[in-house]
Amino acid sequence: MVTVAEIAAKAFDAVAAKITDAIHPATLNWVEQGDYDPIEGKYTEIERSASGRVVEDTTKPVADVFENYVAGPSDTLVLMEGFSEAPKENWTLEYAGRKRTITRAQDIVAAGTLFYVVAR
Numbered sequence: 001m002v003t004v005a006e007i008a009a010k011a012f013d014a015v016a017a018k019i020t021d022a023i024h025p026a027t028l029n030w031v032e033q034g035d036y037d038p039i040e041g042k043y044t045e046i047e048r049s050a051s052g053r054v055v056e057d058t059t060k061p062v063a064d065v066f067e068n069y070v071a072g073p074s075d076t077l078v079l080m081e082g083f084s085e086a087p088k089e090n091w092t093l094e095y096a097g098r099k100r101t102i103t104r105a106q107d108i109v110a111a112g113t114l115f116y117v118v119a120r
Contacts (some may be wrong), residue, residue, distance in 0.1 A: 004111035008081045012053050026054040026095035028083055052082035054095050057116075065116045066104045072120065075103065080115040087117050 016023040027049050034044035057079055062071035078100075080087060087093070087105040094100075100119035108114040 004109055005113035008114045012081045023053050023055050024095040026093055027051055028087055028093055030091040050083045050085045052080055055079050062118055069104055074120050075118050078117050078119050087115055093119050
């Protein structure tokens, strides 16, 4: 049986082979709460990251994917593939020399491997 992850990877590979500047390697970054430090009186922070690929979707309106979301002028719809973590709001996404903050995230077909996000 073919998985969503396999289909997405093949689609991204095919696009990357035909259009060399469409698919970008990317890094998803976030901070997790670590152990409590009684000396500092606060929890430590652990920086985490995951790698994958992205493509900006500049043809589809953000509202087609995220109903009731009012997109601002710097919001971009981004399709993410190959990440080991599901993106969450306020995480950052770095690709093609850009660093954007995720404001909305959606797991496509609830497969846990292909995501649409709004990045600002």
